[in-house]
Amino acid sequence: MGLDPGRRSIGARRNPDSADAILDAAEAVLVEAGYSGFSIEAVARRARAGKPTIYRWWPSKAALLFDVYQRLKRVDHPDTGNLEDDLVGFLKSLFSHWRETSSGSIFRSLIAEAQSDATVAAVLAEYTKGRHAHTGQMVERAKARGEVAADVDATLVADLVASFAWTHLLTNRLDADETTLRRAVGYVLKGIEADGSVDPAAVRRGRRRVIGRVTG
Amino acid sequence: MGLDPGRRSIGARRNPDSADAILDAAEAVLVEAGYSGFSIEAVARRARAGKPTIYRWWPSKAALLFDVYQRLKRVDHPDTGNLEDDLVGFLKSLFSHWRETSSGSIFRSLIAEAQSDATVAAVLAEYTKGRHAHTGQMVERAKARGEVAADVDATLVADLVASFAWTHLLTNRLDADETTLRRAVGYVLKGIEADGSVDPAAVRRGRRRVIGRVTG
Amino acid sequence: MGLDPGRRSIGARRNPDSADAILDAAEAVLVEAGYSGFSIEAVARRARAGKPTIYRWWPSKAALLFDVYQRLKRVDHPDTGNLEDDLVGFLKSLFSHWRETSSGSIFRSLIAEAQSDATVAAVLAEYTKGRHAHTGQMVERAKARGEVAADVDATLVADLVASFAWTHLLTNRLDADETTLRRAVGYVLKGIEADGSVDPAAVRRGRRRVIGRVTG
Amino acid sequence: MGLDPGRRSIGARRNPDSADAILDAAEAVLVEAGYSGFSIEAVARRARAGKPTIYRWWPSKAALLFDVYQRLKRVDHPDTGNLEDDLVGFLKSLFSHWRETSSGSIFRSLIAEAQSDATVAAVLAEYTKGRHAHTGQMVERAKARGEVAADVDATLVADLVASFAWTHLLTNRLDADETTLRRAVGYVLKGIEADGSVDPAAVRRGRRRVIGRVTG
DNA sequence: TGCTAATCGAGACGGTACGTCTAGTCTTTTT
DNA sequence: AAAAAGACTAGACGTACCGTCTCGATTAGCA
Numbered sequence: 001m002g003l004d005p006g007r008r009s010i011g012a013r014r015n016p017d018s019a020d021a022i023l024d025a026a027e028a029v030l031v032e033a034g035y036s037g038f039s040i041e042a043v044a045r046r047a048r049a050g051k052p053t054i055y056r057w058w059p060s061k062a063a064l065l066f067d068v069y070q071r072l073k074r075v076d077h078p079d080t081g082n083l084e085d086d087l088v089g090f091l092k093s094l095f096s097h098w099r100e101t102s103s104g105s106i107f108r109s110l111i112a113e114a115q116s117d118a119t120v121a122a123v124l125a126e127y128t129k130g131r132h133a134h135t136g137q138m139v140e141r142a143k144a145r146g147e148v149a150a151d152v153d154a155t156l157v158a159d160l161v162a163s164f165a166w167t168h169l170l171t172n173r174l175d176a177d178e179t180t181l182r183r184a185v186g187y188v189l190k191g192i193e194a195d196g197s198v199d200p201a202a203v204r205r206g207r208r209r210v211i212g213r214v215t216g
Numbered sequence: 217m218g219l220d221p222g223r224r225s226i227g228a229r230r231n232p233d234s235a236d237a238i239l240d241a242a243e244a245v246l247v248e249a250g251y252s253g254f255s256i257e258a259v260a261r262r263a264r265a266g267k268p269t270i271y272r273w274w275p276s277k278a279a280l281l282f283d284v285y286q287r288l289k290r291v292d293h294p295d296t297g298n299l300e301d302d303l304v305g306f307l308k309s310l311f312s313h314w315r316e317t318s319s320g321s322i323f324r325s326l327i328a329e330a331q332s333d334a335t336v337a338a339v340l341a342e343y344t345k346g347r348h349a350h351t352g353q354m355v356e357r358a359k360a361r362g363e364v365a366a367d368v369d370a371t372l373v374a375d376l377v378a379s380f381a382w383t384h385l386l387t388n389r390l391d392a393d394e395t396t397l398r399r400a401v402g403y404v405l406k407g408i409e410a411d412g413s414v415d416p417a418a419v420r421r422g423r424r425r426v427i428g429r430v431t432g
Numbered sequence: 433m434g435l436d437p438g439r440r441s442i443g444a445r446r447n448p449d450s451a452d453a454i455l456d457a458a459e460a461v462l463v464e465a466g467y468s469g470f471s472i473e474a475v476a477r478r479a480r481a482g483k484p485t486i487y488r489w490w491p492s493k494a495a496l497l498f499d500v501y502q503r504l505k506r507v508d509h510p511d512t513g514n515l516e517d518d519l520v521g522f523l524k525s526l527f528s529h530w531r532e533t534s535s536g537s538i539f540r541s542l543i544a545e546a547q548s549d550a551t552v553a554a555v556l557a558e559y560t561k562g563r564h565a566h567t568g569q570m571v572e573r574a575k576a577r578g579e580v581a582a583d584v585d586a587t588l589v590a591d592l593v594a595s596f597a598w599t600h601l602l603t604n605r606l607d608a609d610e611t612t613l614r615r616a617v618g619y620v621l622k623g624i625e626a627d628g629s630v631d632p633a634a635v636r637r638g639r640r641r642v643i644g645r646v647t648g
Numbered sequence: 649m650g651l652d653p654g655r656r657s658i659g660a661r662r663n664p665d666s667a668d669a670i671l672d673a674a675e676a677v678l679v680e681a682g683y684s685g686f687s688i689e690a691v692a693r694r695a696r697a698g699k700p701t702i703y704r705w706w707p708s709k710a711a712l713l714f715d716v717y718q719r720l721k722r723v724d725h726p727d728t729g730n731l732e733d734d735l736v737g738f739l740k741s742l743f744s745h746w747r748e749t750s751s752g753s754i755f756r757s758l759i760a761e762a763q764s765d766a767t768v769a770a771v772l773a774e775y776t777k778g779r780h781a782h783t784g785q786m787v788e789r790a791k792a793r794g795e796v797a798a799d800v801d802a803t804l805v806a807d808l809v810a811s812f813a814w815t816h817l818l819t820n821r822l823d824a825d826e827t828t829l830r831r832a833v834g835y836v837l838k839g840i841e842a843d844g845s846v847d848p849a850a851v852r853r854g855r856r857r858v859i860g861r862v863t864g
Numbered sequence: 865t866g867c868t869a870a871t872c873g874a875g876a877c878g879g880t881a882c883g884t885c886t887a888g889t890c891t892t893t894t895t
Numbered sequence: 896a897a898a899a900a901g902a903c904t905a906g907a908c909g910t911a912c913c914g915t916c917t918c919g920a921t922t923a924g925c926a
Contacts, residue, residue, distance in 0.1 A: 009872035011922035018872070036332035041912055050873045055914065111386060112331035115324045116252035125387050139408075152408045156400055160380055167379035170327060171341050184372055191407030192355075192368045193299075225903035227891035234903070257881055266904045271883065450898070468764035473886050482899050487888070543818060544763035547756045548684035557819050588832055595815040596808055602759060603773050616804055620835050657877035659918035666877070689907055698878045703909065 007048065014057070021047040022054055026068050031102045035109040040064075062113040062120035065106055066127075072103040077135060083142035087161055087185045090135065092178060094165055099174045108169055132158040160188055223264065230273065237263040238270055242284045247318045251325040256280075278329040278336035281322055282343075288319040293351060299358035303377055303401045306351065308394060310381055315390045324385055348374040376404055453479040454486055458500050463534045467541040472496075494545040494552035497538055498559075504535040509567060515574035519593055519617045522567065524610060526597055531606045540601055564590040592620055655696065662705065669695040670702055674716050679750045683757040688712075710761040710768035713754055714775075720751040725783060731790035735809055735833045738783065740826060742813055747822045756817055780806040808836055 007017055025047035030038050040061060044051045058064040075097055078089040098104030114121040136154035143150055164184055168174055223233055241263035246254050256277060260267045274280040291313055294305040314320030330337040352370035359366055380400055384390055457479035462470050472493060476483045490496040507529055510521040530536030546553040568586035575582055596616055600606055655665055673695035678686050688709060692699045706712040723745050726737040746752030762769040784802035791798060812832055816822055 007872075009870080009921045011869090011871070011924080013870070013923070015872065034332065039912060040914085044873095048873075050875080051914080052874095052916080053872065056871080108331045112328040115328035115386065116250065121388060125389075128387055148408050152403075153399060156396065157403060157408060159383070160376065160400060160403060163379040163383040164376055166383050166386070167375070170331065170382070171344055172337060173341075180372065183369060184376060187368075187373060187376060187407075188403050189407050189409055191403070191405050192364050192373060193405050223903075225890045225892095225901080227893080228899085228901040229892075231902065255881055256883085260904095264904075266906085267883075268885080268905095269903065272902080466764065471886055472888085480899085482901075483888075484890080484900090485898060488897080493887095540763045544760040547760035547818065548682065553820060557821075560819055584835075585831060588828065589835060591815070592808065592812055592832060592835060595811040598815050598818070599807070599811040602763065602814070603776055604769060605773075612804065615801060616808060619800075619805060619808060622838065655877075657875080657916045657918095659916075660873085660875035661918075663876065687907055688909085692878090696878075698880090699908095700879090700910075700912095701877065704876075 018047075018049055018053055019057065022049050022057075022064070023068055023071060025049070026064050027072075027102055027106070030065075030068070030105050030109065035105065035112060038065075038109065060113075060117060060120065062110060062117055062123070065110045065113060066123065069103060069106045069110060072101050072106070073097075077138055079138070079141065081145070083138060083147050084182070084185055084189055086138040086142070087189075088178065088182050090138065091161065091165060091181045091185065095168070095174050095176065095181070098169055104169060104174060111166070111170065128162070132162060134158075135162060157188060161185070234263075234265055234269055235273065238265050238273075238280070239284050239287060241265070242280050243288075243318050243322070246281075246284070246321050246325065251321065251328060254281075254325065276333065276336065278326060278333055278339070281326045281329060282339065285319055285322045285326060288317050288322070289313075293354055295354075295357065297361070299354060299363050300398070300401055300405055302354040302358070303405075304394065304398050306354065307377065307381060307397045307401065311384070311390050311392065311397070314385055320385055320390060327382070327386065344378070348378060350374075351378060373404060377401070450479070450481055450485060451489065454481055454489075454496070455500050455503060457481075458496050459504075459534050459538070462497075462500070462537050462541065467537065467544060470497075470541060492545075492549060492552065494542060494549055494555070497542045497545060498555065501535055501538045501542060504533050504538070505529075509570055511570070511573065513577070515570060515579050516614070516617055516621055518570040518574070519621070520610065520614050522570065523593065523597060523613045523617065527600070527606050527608065527613070530601055536601060536606060543598070543602065560594070564594060566590075567594060589620060593617070666695075666697055666701055667705065670697050670705075670712070671716050671719060673697070674712050675720075675750050675754070678713075678716070678753050678757065683753065683760060686713075686757065708761075708765060708768065710758060710765055710771070713758045713761060714768075714771065717751055717754045717758060720749050720754070721745075725786055727786075727789065729793070731786060731795050732830070732833055732837055734786040734790070735837070736826065736830050738786065739809065739813060739829045739833065743816070743822050743824065743829070746817055752817060752822060759814070759818065776810070780810060782806075783810060805836060809833070 007015070007021065009015065010017075022043060026038075026043045029042045029046050033042065038061070040051055040054055043049075043064070044054055047054075054064065058067065075090070075094050078086055078093075080086050080089065098107065110120070110124060114124045132155050135158035139148060139152065139154035139157045142148040143152065143154070168176060223231070223237065225231060226233075238259060242254075242259045245258045245262055249258065254277070256267060256270055259265075259280070260270055263270075270280065274283065291306070291310050294302055294309075296302050296305065314323065326336070326340060330340045348371050351374035355364060355368065355370035355373050358364040359368065359370070384392060454475060458470075458475045461474045461478050465474065470493070472483055472486055475481075475496070476486055479486075486496065490499065507522070507526050510518055510525075512518050512521065530539065542552070542556060546556045564587050567590035571580060571584065571586035571589050574580040575584065575586070600608060655663070655669065657663060658665075670691060674686075674691045677690050677694050681690065686709070688699060688702055691697075691712070692702055695702075702712065706715065723738070723742050726734055726741075728734055728737065746755065758768070758772060762772040780803050783806035787796060787800065787802035787805050790796040791800065791802070816824060
């Protein structure tokens with residue numbers, strides 16, 4: 001861990017060991033004590049760092065959280081050649097990433113922090129926008145393949161999907177199974193109206209229930 | 217406001233004036249100082265109430281927030297006889313309610329609070345579940361009318377729609393115009409696939425089977 | 433003890449059971465929790481009485497302490513026919529009374545209380561004056577027997593002896609053995625005994641009154 | 649007063665300005681509001697100091713009182729070459745010191761505090777012991793001069809004299825005139841002189857007039 | 865090589881809020 | 896009329912953090 005007791009200044013420039021020790025400590029504190037126990041004071045104690053050292057490099061609690069999150073965040077947007085699988089795969093990997101690393105706790109904390117700190121909110125908004133654009137590319141690829149209507153707002157679709165993920169994170173429902181994720185994605189992709197025509201469950205069972213507008 | 221300086225005990229039972237003054241003060245503090253400035257101490261000061269009086273009736277900051285929210289929350293689930301209009305109307309009224317009253321700030325704060333306090337998280341989860349069930353009834357009505365496939369998971373649809381609302385609240389995007397809301401609802405209702413008619417299984421097998429609007 | 437759970441009002445007059453229960457509880461609280469844990473609140477809880485009931489009959493914490501003390505205080509001023517034995521006996525019985533009942537704690541508390549409450553101080557002063565007069569009677573009896581010079585200030589002697597007792601109480605030194613008490617009394621006595629020989633007043637007037645054992 | 653608004657940390661060590669401001673404030677609060685109005689909160693307000701700064705250096709209310717008292721306490725034990733004058737002088741200077749500075753209030757408070765806090769009691773006991781030893785030296789000097797019998801317990805004499813002072817402090821009787829003090833001291837002294845028969849006035853003149861047990 | 869400047873751990877500082885405790889007052893209900 | 900019950904405002908308790916500050920030590924890079 002970053003508990004290097006003899007860590008000192010390395011001269012008139014940032015000591016990367018300190019930065020690492022602080023990020024390590026921040027993650028550890030968050031995991032062990034939760035967001036409510038996460039304080040600059042606790043991180044400094046854990047990292048054997050002076051508080052000013054933290055404040056020098058991270059202006060706020062959230063900035064620190066953000067860096068910790070960035071260090072962990074590696075969610076790929078798969079390209080299976082099929083939008084449903086892309087989206088389900090994205091949600092699955094995001095959920096499991098949030099569940100199995102500390103990144104879930106961190107991101108929750110970040111969202112919470114944004115509710116009381118406007119600058120954090122701005123940063124989070126910016127970040128979210130970027131992520132939506134990124135996720136939206138899966139939809140754009142589907143458009144290019146002709147899977148999806150050309151006038152569909154890819155960012156809005158990304159927003160719908162990401163929103164679903166966010167709220168499940170925020171309400172401790174990251175244990176959703178693949179069936180539920182696939183069903184949710186299916187609703188966005190194919191709709192739920194009676195003559196939207198495909199029953200996803202039926203489809204999965206290998207049968208089709210044609211419901212409407214079928215003639216002859 | 218509730219700044220009744222002469223408020224006293226009314227005997228060995230709860231004084232509703234005090235309760236009101238505290239809820240009023242809580243709302244005012246939240247509006248004026250934001251979630252970061254929202255403290256029991258500040259509420260007590262504003263309400264001219266003793267802290268123990270607050271703690272006697274609300275075990276936590278969140279419990280107080282919750283009551284303040286409940287006092288304001290009046291979002292109806294319209295019954296227009298048409299699911300799209302129902303859902304768009306629901307989102308519109310929810311967004312404007314959050315935008316135009318303090319309930320938006322309060323609910324954001326509540327979600328934030330839930331991230332650091334497990335009991336709040338539990339209460340919020342319970343509440344959310346109830347709201348989803350309620351919203352899901354719009355879908356159930358549509359099912360009954362035959363608008364929506366019988367095996368659609370109404371709660372999941374409600375989840376999708378509510379998630380969209382939550383994230384817009386949490387990221388300061390309550391200014392979404394009706395067009396955007398209608399489009400988002402439309403995606404869930406009708407799907408986004410090119411002609412609403414792709415058999416995903418087929419796609420998964422690399423082929424496309426046109427299933428709808430098939431003539432002859 | 434006074435923990436009668438079903439005690440009720442007995443109508444439009446003071447309920448002696450309540451008074452007793454309160455005094456019992458006050459004593460018990462003082463013994464169990466010490467002066468720092470002694471509060472009207474705690475006494476009310478212990479006595480299963482309402483705080484107003486206590487305040488109705490005892491205007492202050494000290495008034496209650498005083499009554500509790502009075503209930504216990506039974507220190508006799510022995511008359512052995514010899515002043516030294518009288519005073520030593522008095523101190524012995526006072527020390528053991530303070531040591532072996534709760535009255536020591538109570539009186540200490542009373543003195544402490546008097547330091548922050550002027551009305552208590554006044555009551556205590558009055559009480560002390562009365563006790564000194566009482567104790568002084570032992571000296572007066574000795575005067576009558578000719579043991580002590582006629583112009584000795586009996587109250588001042590009582591003051592000296594009582595002061596010794598007070599400070600030993602206040603500094604947890606009630607374990608003084610009889611030898612010490614007798615020695616202390618002895619120091620005071622030999623100066624006032626009829627043949628202790630010098631009349632201080634006379635000395636101050638520049639004259640000497642030889643009192644005893646002078647020959648030639 | 650100590651109302652230095654810009655007082656700040658001077659690095660990772662105690663700021664003597666803060667300490668002074670706090671001691672000043674403590675004394676002022678005690679003088680102005682009395683012991684009942686003396687709270688750490690009030691001292692912090694008065695000193696413009698944070699409560700934790702006070703608690704960092706003084707573990708309890710009493711520790712603070714003690715330091716304030718120590719700052720003021722300058723009672724000399726005079727050496728007039730005559731024990732009576734030494735003791736009367738000591739009492740006179742102690743009484744006037746207690747009367748004319750705030751040290752009287754402070755010491756009273758300290759004694760009161762000791763009645764509810766065992767650690768304070770211990771400190772006070774230690775302090776008292778030290779003072780008695782100190783005062784006892786006046787008696788020891790008198791022994792060396794042959795004024796006092798060799799087997800007299802100097803500490804016990806000091807105890808008797810100090811007890812008299814304490815109780816007068818605790819019962820608002822610091823207005824005792826010199827005659828009373830001299831009489832009280834006289835009572836104790838005449839009993840401890842070498843043969844119970846010295847004329848103090850004569851001693852003061854440097855001569856000893858044997859008055860008792862004189863033969864032929 | 866010696867000086868300057870930035871960085872480090874450390875921890876004190878003035879503050880604010882926490883959640884609990886007690887003070888003393890008040891009113892209703894019960895006897 | 897008095898007791899029980901318990902709510903009320905008020906404010907102190909001692910603790911945890913906040914974000915800022917100053918210190919003395921350390922070391923890179925410039926002179």
